[in-house]
Amino acid sequence: MARRDERGAGIDPGGHGGAGCAGKRHGVGRAHPAAHLPVAARTPGQSPMTAPLPVLIERLAHERGADLPPDWMGLPPDPAALAGEDGLAILAENAGWEAPRRLSGRLRANRFPLLAYAPDDGWLVAEQMEGHARLRVWDGTARTIAMDPSISLYDVELPEAAAARTHSSAFDVFWRAMLARKDVLVAATVATVVANVITLATSLYSMQIYDRVIPRSGYSTLWVLTVGVIVALMIDFALRTTRALMIERESARIDQDVSEYFFARAQAVRLDARTGGVGTMAAQLRGLEQVRALMSSGSLFLLADLPFALFFVLVIFGLGGVLALVPLISLPIALGVAFGLARMIRKDTDRAQISSNLKNGLLVESIDAAETIKANRGGWQLLSRWNRLVEEIHTSEDPVKRWTSTAGSIFSTLQQVAYVALIAFGAIEVTHGKMTMGALIACAIIAGRVNGPLVTQLPSFIVQWGYSRSSLRMLDNILSLPADEDPEVQGLRPGALGGSLRLEGVRFSYPGAREGIDVPGLEVREGERVAIVGGIGSGKTTLLRLLAGLYRAQAGRVMLGSLDAAQIAPDILRQHIGYLAQDYRLVNGTLRENLLLGLSNPGDDAVMKAVTQTGLIQLVSSHPRGLDLPIFEGGRGLSGGQRTLVGLTRLLLARPPVLLLDEPTANLDDQVEGQALGAIASQLAPSNTLIVVTHKLRLLSLVNRVIVMANGKIVLDGPTADVVKALQAPPPRPKVEASA
Numbered sequence: 086m087a088r089r090d091e092r093g094a095g096i097d098p099g100g101h102g103g104a105g106c107a108g109k110r111h112g113v114g115r116a117h118p119a120a121h122l123p124v125a126a127r128t129p130g131q132s133p134m135t136a137p138l139p140v141l142i143e144r145l146a147h148e149r150g151a152d153l154p155p156d157w158m159g160l161p162p163d164p165a166a167l168a169g170e171d172g173l174a175i176l177a178e179n180a181g182w183e184a185p186r187r188l189s190g191r192l193r194a195n196r197f198p199l200l201a202y203a204p205d206d207g208w209l210v211a212e213q214m215e216g217h218a219r220l221r222v223w224d225g226t227a228r229t230i231a232m233d234p235s236i237s238l239y240d241v242e243l244p245e246a247a248a249a250r251t252h253s254s255a256f257d258v259f260w261r262a263m264l265a266r267k268d269v270l271v272a273a274t275v276a277t278v279v280a281n282v283i284t285l286a287t288s289l290y291s292m293q294i295y296d297r298v299i300p301r302s303g304y305s306t307l308w309v310l311t312v313g314v315i316v317a318l319m320i321d322f323a324l325r326t327t328r329a330l331m332i333e334r335e336s337a338r339i340d341q342d343v344s345e346y347f348f349a350r351a352q353a354v355r356l357d358a359r360t361g362g363v364g365t366m367a368a369q370l371r372g373l374e375q376v377r378a379l380m381s382s383g384s385l386f387l388l389a390d391l392p393f394a395l396f397f398v399l400v401i402f403g404l405g406g407v408l409a410l411v412p413l414i415s416l417p418i419a420l421g422v423a424f425g426l427a428r429m430i431r432k433d434t435d436r437a438q439i440s441s442n443l444k445n446g447l448l449v450e451s452i453d454a455a456e457t458i459k460a461n462r463g464g465w466q467l468l469s470r471w472n473r474l475v476e477e478i479h480t481s482e483d484p485v486k487r488w489t490s491t492a493g494s495i496f497s498t499l500q501q502v503a504y505v506a507l508i509a510f511g512a513i514e515v516t517h518g519k520m521t522m523g524a525l526i527a528c529a530i531i532a533g534r535v536n537g538p539l540v541t542q543l544p545s546f547i548v549q550w551g552y553s554r555s556s557l558r559m560l561d562n563i564l565s566l567p568a569d570e571d572p573e574v575q576g577l578r579p580g581a582l583g584g585s586l587r588l589e590g591v592r593f594s595y596p597g598a599r600e601g602i603d604v605p606g607l608e609v610r611e612g613e614r615v616a617i618v619g620g621i622g623s624g625k626t627t628l629l630r631l632l633a634g635l636y637r638a639q640a641g642r643v644m645l646g647s648l649d650a651a652q653i654a655p656d657i658l659r660q661h662i663g664y665l666a667q668d669y670r671l672v673n674g675t676l677r678e679n680l681l682l683g684l685s686n687p688g689d690d691a692v693m694k695a696v697t698q699t700g701l702i703q704l705v706s707s708h709p710r711g712l713d714l715p716i717f718e719g720g721r722g723l724s725g726g727q728r729t730l731v732g733l734t735r736l737l738l739a740r741p742p743v744l745l746l747d748e749p750t751a752n753l754d755d756q757v758e759g760q761a762l763g764a765i766a767s768q769l770a771p772s773n774t775l776i777v778v779t780h781k782l783r784l785l786s787l788v789n790r791v792i793v794m795a796n797g798k799i800v801l802d803g804p805t806a807d808v809v810k811a812l813q814a815p816p817p818r819p820k821v822e823a824s825a
């Protein structure tokens with residue numbers, strides 16, 4: 086079929102091609118995950134410009150504002166296999182995504198962008214309908230094509246960045262995760278209801294035995310009833326087992342969803358907004374396990390068992406009339422006691438939870454800072470803090486335990502009193518001929534079912550609820566901390582970002598600090614090489630973090646090119662600005678994983694080249710596992726200098742257009758320093774911007790401008806030679822006035 090293309094003049098494919106394209110424009114962008122793929126095999130008549138499917142998916146992600154991880158594709162599949170219509174399914178399976186859905190019927194505008202497969206053109210991004218008969222597409226070039234029935238449209242569920250979802254509260258996170266599985270929850274509730282109804286069978290069985298079988302020696306009835314009740318009990322067993330398995334499986338999935346969200350959200354908390362300690366925050370996050378456990382078991386208790394108690398009261402009313410008064414009185418008393426208990430332990434569970442989080446924080450700190458603590462004999466100090474916290478926890482938990490066991494005793498006494506009352510009332514009713522003996526026994530069994538869950542589950546449910554409430558509050562606190570990206574606002578993903586940085590009226594201070602950074606104006610042009618120097622604590626690192634977009638200024642703004650850095654999507658910003666921290670931390674894994682953190686794998690040749698350039702090769706070649714040498718938790722396994730070299734090598738591989746280095750050579754000896762700096766310098770393109778914080782004069786050879794900071798302010802700024810001269814000049818002598 087001949088199709089007339091209207092190619093969009095002036096639409097630059099690279100301009101919309103995502104961060105990879107942005108980087109390429111500067112000549113230093115990160116390797117595009119799909120860049121190494123050859124253009125998919127084309128059939129005659131197709132444009133040679135068309136982009137391969139992975140590039141189209143990245144474009145789709147870009148248009149939907151989604152951030153695909155660098156290695157989203159897994160092992161790249163055979164490009165030829167991706168050219169056909171089943172290519173999308175192959176790719177989705179490879180990436181571990183849900184199978185793409187083929188859409189049919191008239192599509193609403195809000196469903197776009199989608200992916201389209203046209204027999205003549207292969208894969209395309211379908212951006213929008215143009216009128217009723219044409220489709221605006223992109224396959225390296227923007228154009229419109231006639232929409233005919235041979236074109237299939239596909240929706241692919243791109244993995245949503247977990248932290249990007251918005252939730253009003255921690256409870257909402259759990260609630261929505263549960264609602265997403267409401268089918269299972271409903272099935273489990275139905276199973277509970279059916280199992281409870283079957284329980285009725287045993288009580289009615291007893292009734293029939295006492296009323297019909299025993300008085301009349303009706304053995305045939307006995308057998309029929311016995312077989313019937315055994316079948317019912319087997320169904321009950323099957324239902325309860327299935328329910329337990331279903332809940333286990335779903336709890337694991339809910340846990341996965343919820344913990345993924347909180348982990349990603351905690352990671353997304355802006356660095357300047359993190360106030361608590363690492364261990365304390367980790368303990369706060371762990372509280373989600375408590376909430377999840379309560380929600381999966383407690384929801385069935387609330388949804389099925391508790392309402393069913395009321396149903397049982399109705400059954401008792403049907404069998405024994407006024408006898409129903411007994412559970413009708415005992416049930417509200419039990420619920421009242423439960424409510425009172427929940428109120429009574431509220432403050433204590435809160436306090437116990439806080440102390441327990443602090444205890445966890447202390448534990449993490451004592452392990453992390455073991456060297457300092459040992460060397461300075463600080464062990465006793467930490468031990469006394471530890472003991473104090475353990476005491477505090479016990480002091481808070483004691484009343485919880487006391488009240489819980491008291492409530493347990495109250496519930497069990499209540500159950501027995503209710504039983505005695507029921508039998509006593511029942512005996513009167515039986516002697517007055519108002520009910521049969523069998524009905525009384527059935528009522529006694531059913532009343533046990535009303536009070537049973539209360540005695541066995543309610544006390545622990547209330548304590549769990551107390552702790553879960555505190556956990557939810559702490560999780561709410563984490564959610565209230567500002568994130569790198571406002572989930573309500575879609576960050577800018579420009580195709581090209583300039584290399585210039587500008588601070589306009591920036592003011593920043595740490596929480597509780599009187600003074601901070603105050604920079605009314607600073608401009609670093611694209612391609613400039615700048616050093617920031619100054620005394621200890623003068624604000625150099627803080628300024629660099631503000632420039633990197635890791636901190637958000639309380640006043641003023643940081644501009645990257647012509648855009649406010651706060652408005653740029655964090656992943657795009659991080660790809661564009663390479664930041665090397667003063668104390669570069671490694672993460673648990675291998676050296677290779679650390680070198681490629683957040684990058685797509687450019688292949689071992691490129692990694693080895695970078696490793697050789699910075700001098701890290703010595704470490705790699707001397708270790709039997711080479712690039713796979715293990716890095717332990719907390720980044721242990723390498724020396725301080727080696728860690729810095731890993732950071733520098735990673736930057737060489739990332740090739741960001743803007744480099745911000747915080748004392749990059751503080752841990753390096755002269756020879757390695759020269760080699761590493763040489764590697765960085767040789768890779769800098771004229772348009773690349775470099776800002777380096779340093780105490781070392783040697784590094785000034787890399788730059789042509791020096792900024793001097795003191796007390797959070799810029800006190801000198803100019804060409805390197807001028808600033809060095811000004812710094813070396815002796816301070817002016819105070820004028821001595823001639824005495825008369």
Ligand SMILES: Nc1ncnc2c1ncn2[C@@H]1O[C@H](COP(=O)(O)OP(=O)(O)OP(=O)(O)O)[C@@H](O)[C@H]1O
Pocket residue numbers: 595596598619620621622623624625626627628
């Ligand atoms: N996380 C933080 N919380 C509170 N105050 C901080 C924090 N980090 C730094 N400060 C304070 O901010 C000021 C500037 O610190 P910054 O790390 O920017 O200085 P610097 O010039 O880089 O120092 P150095 O040369 O020692 O690395 C210091 O007074 C420091 O005490």
